Amino acid sequence: PAPPELLRGGSEGLYMVNGPPSFTESTAFQRDSGKNCKAVAFSRDGSLFAWCNGERVNVVNLTRADAFNPQKPLFFFYFFFAAAKDGTAGVPNLQLHDLRTGKCLKSFIQKKINMDSQICSTQREFWALQAVDAIANKLHLQKVSDFVLSPGAQPTKIAVYVPGSKGAPSFVRLYQYPNFGGPQSALANKSFFKADKVTMLWNKKATAVLVIASTEVDKTGASYYGEQTLHYVGSSGESAVVQLPKNGPIYDVCWSPSSAEFCAVYGFMPAKATVFNLKCEPVFDFGTGPRNAAFYSPQGHVLVLAGFGNLRGQMEVWDVRNYRLISRPVAADSTCFSWCPDGEHMVTATCAPRLRVSNGYKVWHYTGTLLHSHLVPAEQEMWQVLWQPFLDGVFPERAVKLNPVPNELSRAAQAYRPPALRNKPGSTSRLHEEEPPQNMKPPQGGADKPLSKTALKNQRKHEAKKAAKQEAKADANQSPAQVSTPQITPQITPATTTGDPELDKKIKNLKKKLKAIEQLKEQAAAGKQLEKNQVEKIQKEAALLKELEDLELGV
Template identity: 60%
Template sequence: MRSVTCPGDFGRGYESARRRVSQLNQLVHAAPPMPCLRGSDGTALLRGPPSCDEHPAIQRDPRPSRCVSFSRDGSLFAWCNGDKVSVVNTADGSVVSTFDLPKTMLLEFSPLGRVLATWQLYSKSQGDLQGEANLQLWDLQSGQLLKALYQKKTEAWCPSWSDDESIAVRSVNNELHFFENNDFNTIANKLHMQKVSDFVLSPGAQPSKVAVYVPGSKGAPSFVRLYQYPLFGGPTAALANKSFFKADRVSMLWNKKASALLVTASTEVDKTGASYYGEQTLHYLAVNGESAVVQLPKNGPIYDVAWSPNAAEFCVVYGFMPAKATIFNMKCDPVFDFGTGPRNAVYYSPQGHILVLAGFGNLRGQMEVWDVKKYKQVSKPQAPDSTHFSWCPDGEHVVTATCSPRLRVSNGYKIWHYTGTVLRRQDAGELWEVRWQSFPDGCFPERPVRYQAAPGELGSTQAPPTQAYRPPALRHLPATASSKLHEEEPPQDLRPGPSAERCLSKSALKNQKKREAKKAAKQSEAPPSPAPTPAPACNSQSGPTCGDPETDKKMKNLKKVKRDAFVFVCV
């Protein structure tokens, strides 16, 4: 198929036009995304599924790499093997640039691939009080150093760029420094706030917004504010403001259209003692000034939050195990409840048409694949001991991996089709990282959701039905409803409409009807309760009421003794 060519020099817009042409070429060719493997046996790029063998044009580097990175459009790949930093073209493996930076620990491309940021550990000698600038920004076209900066911490080490690279921002001593057009020698603007702890620059087109977090101190609440660049001055400059208590740290997440922000506030310790994980609350802010606390129906920690790529809804996994998962709209109203299950993570496909609920870490690796439009479950595969999960940009495949140092045994990866079929399984001696090649939005259109398992030589690993633990003394007896450890909640469609049961599967709907019929039968079989009879008033102050003269006499004498004792004490 013929590639799109650039007809000439576009002047100042030439670079952006060239990037658009590159993206169009990727759309035309639509090559499968490549996974990158980094481990003790070196760094390798694989061809995309279904082949999944090593890329013929990019040879494996046998030396262990400290870090790898793809450019956002996937055209460039960089890695550091302890000797140098190499940047190659993913299409043919040609070398774009090399840098003599053997101590590089982190790499990151700017959104358009014009700048490569490298970071190494900060160090200084005895005679050098200031130390060496450990954050370098390189121009990939010329290979020249744009700026060397000091960055001691790994948190937020890399500058944040807007999607068109017209703005870059980094935090320096309670200030946000803004740079324009990759000119890092001149600070174009500043946002100064006392004790700024974190910030997030919005994605999407201009104008750019920035969310800043300031932790509370001395009884004052913490707060998050939204600003539009460069309108920072004045008390009413903030687009939205949300203050809250009980926040040792926060995580902030913009939706794709930069119209709203989700803030998860966490404390290290739950003072009520209800949770080992501390305490979490979820807050919503919109650029139109609206803010709210997202009300979660079940108590417990918030495990994960994810925006849908359509930017109109988000999913939250929360509550004590078995955890609930719920989709909310932009008004923070629940739309669909997935019920309860062993899960602690949520992942939307890049196209937003499929959602995966998973239970990794201390859970057994069960995954629930859902069709988001029909709210129907597609498959339920299981990937035990997984420490990594990510969607392929094509929206058809996922990868799960067991990586070191989280788990040092049984390292390896699996590439799946979302219907539960394993397409490739590979064990590794020591696997450190698995990463998909990035692609621009729109390269892989949304495809109809399939419910039949895709063909594959390795088959599928559907999760077996889980059963509650039963003591050995009861295992020979038939199971009853009372033997369940937890009461399972089925999925519920919370959208207004006449049929709230349309989302349930046939088995779930059948079980729900059985429970309702059993409950109704119990209520109909219960015998009518007899009318309560008044208790004999033996302690009445009036005459005998118990019917037995001897009992009445003893009660009367006992009351007299109590009364005389009370009078004696008072005197």
């Protein structure tokens, strides 16, 4: 298939750019130079494109086919509800049109809308899109505050949220359309306290929902963001609370396209990121870092952890089939990110109104190579950048590459360093103690069975003994000259024994102090301002070295 096109919209108008590798303006879409082209939408397969220029809604067929697909003859457009000046309901803000004729088939006044390919729903009322003259079904559930229709194939499922009141808990229920007989007809029910609002996320196969429950205020005072919890609700009736091992806000949660796992980014900065399976068990922990978002590729084989918004735009690109780090590109001041449908490329952009300066976008290969960059002139704004969508399977998964794709622009994409640290050696100091990535799957032994606690203990003992033997063998292979004339340097040598426990203890303590002094010297060389007591420790280095030399020569 041809590379997906990239839509660009801003104060200079609306136009499309050919995808990699050309990045030239597309001829499939005639540029609209209007300054009010802010509302845009693609059909799910990318064949149709609609936009509003402030005067009318336009729909074009990007495939140049002679006729519209008969399965997609309808078109919805929705604008924010506003009451009339006299207090009446105002103009209907939800309208359904026939794409062939442009005729309005039905109009509604609705404050919230959701739909899939067959059903349109507003709070508790559902219409079949092929027959919208009458309500097809109605959910008899009071005080519904939010709802989400499942994606993917039929039958459609609905997740509804009812906030708690008068001491009763909040709850989320899952239904399968059109079975709305009452609580007994629900597929699953999950109740919880501490929820002023929720975010509900269906997986692609509509087998489970993740619910982020949030309170406006954290009564413990631990977080400015309020208090948040993550819940799992399966369409088969199972539910659980996802245990997050680090306190703090939940920045992002995203499902893998396989629907078999999900990634959560959470905790006070530096934030943790963890992949969980459908049993809500951790599978892989990415450690800590400056991140607040996660994005799976459309094929699910690559995961990007990113720090956008008030962070510096650092990205970590991971091969999630083997949990290998691929690259660490940096896209400073990015306000949006999206994967190309081919699973090979991604776009980062700085858009208004979030940021009104330095608007522009960059196209990357996931190996960290910057392929294309466009900066909007200072007097203009860019509002959005979108990839043309494609149906699943059009772009199959490809083997993950680890070597960067060559390109001259990639030289400009370098990690940000403060002015005080430029042209100086890298520092080993950290503002926060960082945790490294680790595989959370239990060790496998024998016929793919997890090792018992006793077996794990014995395995650790065996590995420790093996390491000790290797160290003793290395010491025995040293020449007499090396043993009799030790050279005292600030570097710490491997531990040796003298036969006197008290003397060994003194030598160990001295080496520990010298190691700490070395770390302080490295921090000072990197530009860190040391405390008075730290400077005094460095000044004692010569005396400590002399004391260590006397002890070792006396052995």
